[in-house]
Amino acid sequence: MSAVVHTHRLQVRYGETDQMGVVYHANYLTWFEVGRTEFLRHSGLTYRELEEKGVLLPVAEATLRYKLPARYDDWVEIRTRIEELTPVRLTFAYEVYRIPDETLLVSGKTMHAFTTPTMKPIRLSRAEPDVYAWLLAQYEGGA
Template sequence: MYVNKSKIKVRYVETDKMGIVHHSNYYAWFEVGRGEFITESGMSYKEIEKQGIMLPLVESCCKYIEGAKYEDELIIETSIKEMNGAKIIFNYNVIRESDNKLLAKGSTTHAFVNNDFKIVNVKKKHHNIWEKLSILYTK
């Protein structure tokens, strides 16, 4: 299984009055990890959308273990948990680089849909997208 590692440095704007990263920022970091993961497949989100496929979010979760703080250097590990013709589930680990501490873990589920938001079986209808993502899923 392929795991993409994205690096992020916590910005001041991402923290709250307590100096801890606000919970909503983790989902933005998941998006960074997911975007870089897809790029590693040899295509971008933009290229997938040009082929008439979109990946709307249908479910998300995040377990917060320890709060990240201003200027922490983080690694967002992204992998595919599950993939079939109609959906893809990504897993994420947010790790503080200095001590390798797991700070949060989560997942997002995305449907494969066309421009009319009808579910599409990419395995059958967009074999090139399926192949590129499958290589990283099975790697």
């Protein structure tokens, strides 16, 4: 389990909800993407920098577990961490909480393959050893 957990807060917008004011289920995947983007940025590496190095992180698998709905105008906190890191893939884990009451609404994971811009799989530990070492530090709790 990663010791580095990044938190990002957002307020539920009207356009993210259905007629009942409940967040549409697919929007949680968008929030997961916000969580991992901000995790990387906050830790000192952006998606743009990864892409400039020729490394892409396409989503290979996503899972979500819905517990309670978020609603229009709620404040939520997305908590993101690296759950697993291997030379060929990276798995992020997410939890979405309503704040300030700390109610867990949704949890989930996304698994990403390391690829080139042409979607050829790579071993990140060989292709970009510095990036792999940086991710490993995030996974193990250092920065």
